[in-house]
Amino acid sequence: MTLVYGFVKTKVTSEPKMKPSHRGHETQFHLHCNLDVDGAKWDVAINVGTNDADDLLKYKLVFDFRHPIIQTLAAANSGSQALTGQKALPALDFLRSDLLANTGKWRDSDVMDGSDDIEPAASLKRLLSRAHQESRDVYIFGRFFEQGDGLHDVHLNQGSSKGFVHRPGDDSNDHNDVWQDGAVMVDLGEPEWAAYVSAFNQQLVPTDDLGNPLPDAATIS
Numbered sequence: 001m002t003l004v005y006g007f008v009k010t011k012v013t014s015e016p017k018m019k020p021s022h023r024g025h026e027t028q029f030h031l032h033c034n035l036d037v038d039g040a041k042w043d044v045a046i047n048v049g050t051n052d053a054d055d056l057l058k059y060k061l062v063f064d065f066r067h068p069i070i071q072t073l074a075a076a077n078s079g080s081q082a083l084t085g086q087k088a089l090p091a092l093d094f095l096r097s098d099l100l101a102n103t104g105k106w107r108d109s110d111v112m113d114g115s116d117d118i119e120p121a122a123s124l125k126r127l128l129s130r131a132h133q134e135s136r137d138v139y140i141f142g143r144f145f146e147q148g149d150g151l152h153d154v155h156l157n158q159g160s161s162k163g164f165v166h167r168p169g170d171d172s173n174d175h176n177d178v179w180q181d182g183a184v185m186v187d188l189g190e191p192e193w194a195a196y197v198s199a200f201n202q203q204l205v206p207t208d209d210l211g212n213p214l215p216d217a218a219t220i221s
Contacts, residue, residue, distance in 0.1 A: 003143040005180040006082040007090065008042065008151065009073065010035045010140070012132040016125050018116040019045070026052035029112045030152075031121060033128055035140070038079040043150035044140055046184060047198055048121040049109040057109035057155075057198045058220045059120045060100065061127070065185065065195040067099060073139050074187065080144070084180075092141050092181040094156055094197065095205055103195070106220055124184070124196055131186050142182035154182035156199035156220075158211030165212050176211035 014034040021028045030045040049057045072090050083091040094100055110118040116125055131138050142151035157180045165176065184196040204217035 003146055003153075004082050005084045005091070005141075005143050005157075005177075006080060007073075007139055007141040008035060008037045008080045009076050009078050010037050010042075010138060011135055012128055012138055013041070015132060016128040018048075018114065018121060018125075020114060021045075026050045026055055027112070029114070029121065031116075031124055031128065033132070035138075035150075037149065040149050043145075043148075044142070044154065045150070045152040046124065046140075046154045046196070048124060049112040050200075051112050051114075053111050055200055055202050056111065057120070057200060058106040059109055059196065059198040060103050060106055061120055061123050062103045062195045064192040065103065066192055067101075069099065070185075070187075070193055073185065074137075078137075082144075087179050091179040092183055093158075093179045094181050094199070095158070095207060096178060100197065106199075109198075120196070120198070127186060127194055127196070128184075130188070134189075136189065137187040139185040139187075140183075141185075143180070151182075153180075154184060154198075156181050156197075156203050158207045159199070159203035159205050159213050159217065161202075161204065161213055168210065176207070178207065178209060178211045180211075 013036050016031045016033040028050050035042040142154040158176050160175045186194040204213035
């Protein structure tokens, strides 16, 4: 059964902390923090990189983010909102929408060693800490936990290959799909917002209607 995709509009209720997650040959690192969502304490796991030099992140951390989605999200009620099956904003698709227009180049993450003073962990941690301390509204897009309260897959959710390929009629694989990309947006009380988006180097674009890499796909440049 496919996981529910959507976003939460909420407040950060704890300082962000780095946690490792061992996945086969590599260790992925996430920033975790607690969220107040619909009166419950949620956890969010935001990808910030790996210790594998062949599978690092491409990321953007934009502090002058401007896009009409800002008005849509600001008008949304606090809490969780499911977007599974939607094919237009506010569901996110980095490849099929203009969400990332005028946001600059993708950056390469550092090789993660478990410390939180290298990029993008250091800058994202400062942003989430500021949101916590100033009680700012945050908007986090991803897939909801199948068990328990929380979100993960806060990154590009298409373009994976091998065992992650999405096959027609099979909704048991949540690695590839369209209009299900993850991101973090923060309303800092200014005309512009801050936004964080990421993708693994081994995720390839462009993708087909199932979110799988096309024959000429390549890593994000």
